[in-house]
Amino acid sequence: MCGFFRLSHPKPTMKQYQDFVGIIAESIKQNWDLDALTDYQGATLQYKDVARKIEKLHILFENAGVKPGDKIALCGRNSACWATAFLGVLTYGAVAVPILHEFKAAQVHNIVNHSEAKLLFVGDMVWPELNADEMPALEGIINIPDYSLLVSRTVLLTEARERLNEFFGKKYPKFFRKEHVNYTVAAGADDLALINYTSGTTSNSKGVLIPFRAIWSNLEFAREVLGTRVHRGDNVISMLPLAHMYGMAFEFIFEFMHGCHVFYLTRIPSPKIVLKAFGEIKPAIIISVPLIIEKIIKKNVLPKLQTPSMKVLLKLPIISTKIRERIRESLVQAFGGNFYEIIVGGAAFNSEVENLLHKIGFNYTVGYGATECAPIISYEDWHNFAPGSCGKAAPRMEVRINSADPANVPGEILARGMNTMLGYFKNPEATAQTLDKDGWYHTGDLGVMDAEGNIYIRGRIKNMLLGASGQNIYPEEIEDKLNTLPYVSECIVIQKNEKLYALIYPDYEEAEKNGLDENGLNEAMEQNRKELNTMVAAYEQISGFKLYKEEFEKTPKRSIKRFLYENAEI
Numbered sequence: 001m002c003g004f005f006r007l008s009h010p011k012p013t014m015k016q017y018q019d020f021v022g023i024i025a026e027s028i029k030q031n032w033d034l035d036a037l038t039d040y041q042g043a044t045l046q047y048k049d050v051a052r053k054i055e056k057l058h059i060l061f062e063n064a065g066v067k068p069g070d071k072i073a074l075c076g077r078n079s080a081c082w083a084t085a086f087l088g089v090l091t092y093g094a095v096a097v098p099i100l101h102e103f104k105a106a107q108v109h110n111i112v113n114h115s116e117a118k119l120l121f122v123g124d125m126v127w128p129e130l131n132a133d134e135m136p137a138l139e140g141i142i143n144i145p146d147y148s149l150l151v152s153r154t155v156l157l158t159e160a161r162e163r164l165n166e167f168f169g170k171k172y173p174k175f176f177r178k179e180h181v182n183y184t185v186a187a188g189a190d191d192l193a194l195i196n197y198t199s200g201t202t203s204n205s206k207g208v209l210i211p212f213r214a215i216w217s218n219l220e221f222a223r224e225v226l227g228t229r230v231h232r233g234d235n236v237i238s239m240l241p242l243a244h245m246y247g248m249a250f251e252f253i254f255e256f257m258h259g260c261h262v263f264y265l266t267r268i269p270s271p272k273i274v275l276k277a278f279g280e281i282k283p284a285i286i287i288s289v290p291l292i293i294e295k296i297i298k299k300n301v302l303p304k305l306q307t308p309s310m311k312v313l314l315k316l317p318i319i320s321t322k323i324r325e326r327i328r329e330s331l332v333q334a335f336g337g338n339f340y341e342i343i344v345g346g347a348a349f350n351s352e353v354e355n356l357l358h359k360i361g362f363n364y365t366v367g368y369g370a371t372e373c374a375p376i377i378s379y380e381d382w383h384n385f386a387p388g389s390c391g392k393a394a395p396r397m398e399v400r401i402n403s404a405d406p407a408n409v410p411g412e413i414l415a416r417g418m419n420t421m422l423g424y425f426k427n428p429e430a431t432a433q434t435l436d437k438d439g440w441y442h443t444g445d446l447g448v449m450d451a452e453g454n455i456y457i458r459g460r461i462k463n464m465l466l467g468a469s470g471q472n473i474y475p476e477e478i479e480d481k482l483n484t485l486p487y488v489s490e491c492i493v494i495q496k497n498e499k500l501y502a503l504i505y506p507d508y509e510e511a512e513k514n515g516l517d518e519n520g521l522n523e524a525m526e527q528n529r530k531e532l533n534t535m536v537a538a539y540e541q542i543s544g545f546k547l548y549k550e551e552f553e554k555t556p557k558r559s560i561k562r563f564l565y566e567n568a569e570i
Contacts, residue, residue: 016396016418017189020216021091023257029178031259034233037080038263040277045080047259050087051181057088057147059167063160064119064140068093068185071115071195075099075108076123076144078242078264083252085121085144086242093185096194097207098243101126107205109134111197115207115425119157122150189213195425196245198371207425210245214374215253217396217418221376222254224395226285229340232259234284237277239265239292245375246346250287260284271295278336286339289346291558293364294353300334301327301356328360341382343367345375347559348457348476351388352484358387366390368455372434372441373397373419378455389454394419400440401449410446410458410472446474463562465495467539473500478542481535485528487511487521490552492565499543501570502529505551521547546570 031047038044045053066072072089074096076082089096097115099108101123112120112135120141122130132141132151141151152158160167172180187193193212197205230236236255240247255262263281265273274292304310305327313323335342345367357364365382368390369375378399380391393399396418403411416439423431434442446458459474467473475493482491482502489507493500504525511521525545533541546568552560 017213017216018220019187020193020212020219021183021185021187023216023219024087024091025181025183027257027259028181031232032178034259035261036256037083038261039079040237040263040265040281042266043080045084048178050080050084051178052176053081053084053147054088054091055172055176055180056164056168057085058092059171060147060160060164061088061092061094061119063163063167064154064157066092066094066118069095069192070119071095071097071117072119072121073097073099073112073115073117074121074144074243075103075126076101076121077125077266078238078247079123079144079266080264081144081147082121082123082242083256083262083264085142085147086248087256090187090193091183091185093187095192098194098196098248100197100241100243102241103205105129105131105134111205111207113137115195115197121147187212189216190422192422196243196371196374206427206430208371209422209425210374211422214419214421215249218249218374218376219253219257221379221394221396222250223258225379225381226254226340227258230255230258230260230284234260235263235281236260236285237263237265237274237281237283239274240287240289240346245371246289246369247287249375250343271299275334278334282336282338284339286335286342288342288344289558290344290349290353291347293342293344294350296334297331297353297356301331305356324360327356328362331360331362339363341365343379345369345390348480350483351480354387368457370415370441370443372421372443373415373417374421376419377413377415377443380454386450386452386454389450389456391455392453393455399449399453399455401447403448406449407451408448410448410474412461413443413445413447413455413457414440415443416440465493465500467498471537471539473540475500478502478532478536478540482528482532482542485531487516487524488528490560492552492560492562493542494566494568496570500541502532502542502545503548503552503565503568504545505548544570 028047028051034047035044036047036050072094074082074085086096097117099111108130118139120138121144122141123144127150139154140149140157143150149161190211190213192209193215194210195207196210197207236251238247238251240251242248242252252262265277341363343365349366363382365380365385367376367379369377376394377397378391379394385391398416400414401411402414403409420441423435444461446461448456459476463475465473465475478493479491482488487506487510488504490505492503494503506521516524529542529545553564554560
């Protein structure tokens with residue numbers, strides 16, 4: 001194997017690992033009277049309330065016959081009760097199986113069955129779509145908002161829930177105090193903490209086996225890079241799915257262990273709701289996928305900069321500097337005015353938006369990760385961040401480019417360290433293909449790395465296309481340019497008979513505002529095609545396009561499910 005890697009710290013050892021379950025208990029006791037979890041515009045749980053609910057869940061599990069190591073699935077919208085149930089599962093010694101609530105019912109049924117879950121916690125928006133008969137091995141289904149029983153298939157579970165308050169009262173006849181928080185789970189570094197099923201842009205879900213060391217290492221990473229920037233009692237907004245490792249690690253686990261107050265946007269947030277929440281909550285750190293940031297900036301900032309008079313002013317040095325300062329300040333205030341930085345990850349960042357943020361000196365950075373690394377692979381603080389990159393190898397991680405010339409010729413990005421998974425559940429073939437004998441995780445992403453260790457992603461190996469003369473074509477790079485052109489909301493580049501075509505979902509709202517009918521929109525897109533072809537190499541030129549009436553289907557982290565469109569009719 002050719003290439004080189006950057007080792008951010010001395011090679012990690014298991015001796016570094018600290019008892020993760022013990023850290024949960026310690027945070028609860030240290031922050032007992034602080035606000036912990038709030039459903040935005042709803043109820044708030046303090047750390048002591050979370051502790052009480054965890055204890056009741058433990059009593060429920062114990063009396064229902066749940067054993068440490070049993071699998072317990074959770075599927076529902078982000079909420080304080082979802083987060084508490086997750087903590088309850090881990091601190092009991094069971095294995096959590098978080099399931100993205102955006103999955104179709106058949107996917108949820110399959111994951112519950114495949115994971116061998118004994119219980120399922122389910123949200124009120126998800127439950128009506130599910131069929132308990134399709135999950136025959138479950139002993140019970142529990143309603144997340146109030147932990148009531150929706151389905152019970154054992155006498156033990158029914159009695160445990162009916163007598164829960166009685167059992168709790170007998171165990172704590174006076175009152176429940178912080179001294180009672182003592183979780184006895186012996187969570188070793190390589191012990192299984194959870195099975196997280198991938199959302200998958202190119203294939204079906206796989207059950208990623210996440211050990212406690214990986215969750216701890218991600219927590220330790222967040223403490224190292226953000227611990228002095230985010231403080232006990234600070235507010236944070238949770239927008240990303242809790243069942244996805246990105247949102248779980250950096251909008252929940254770190255904040256809860258750090259004594260922060262997490263606000264859950266319980267429904268899929270629109271830019272309008274997000275901006276309102278930012279203004280009210282004023283988060284200390286913002287974790288986001290590119291789509292949310294891009295929509296806010298494209299709708300609220302870019303149109304003001306693209307007027308003829310503004311373009312002239314931006315070319316004048318003194319006025320340009322003042323305008324950029326005003327733009328930066330207005331953006332900072334739009335995001336609440338109190339955050340250290342915005343960390344963007346989960347998908348590629350639009351180059352036009354990133355260029356604007358860089359030019360105005362905005363405090364943003366782009367990280368890189370994967371479910372298989374729970375999730376962090378690389379990151380850099382915004383002060384040192386290299387635009388266009390996704391940072392450098394995270395602490396306790398090595399990153400390597402499998403290329404003869406890693407600085408110039410893209411190769412597969414490989415990662416190794418404490419964050420990496422144990423493998424895929426009941427899938428040794430996929431595990432062998434992804435984790436090699438030396439412990440390197442093969443990401444499936446193509447990238448290069450400069451001399452400072454900055455990683456630049458070029459695209460997915462599975463997405464790479466081959467030109468007529470054998471040239472490597474990275475569709476993501478072409479799409480990034482097309483996405484900057486008028487009336488393009490999102491797009492995919494596909495190949496048909498050695499020719500490239502663009503599938504485009506237009507910004508119909510903007511087109512209608514400017515008086516474009518269907519013919520006008522087609523003419524605008526043809527102009528875009530010609531403009532794009534002046535920006536790319538001859539072998540990357542687009543031969544035609546097809547417009548879509550609806551958004552492309554996406555994973556919960558808002559990446560387009562490309563495999564659904566690869567064989568689209570043109």
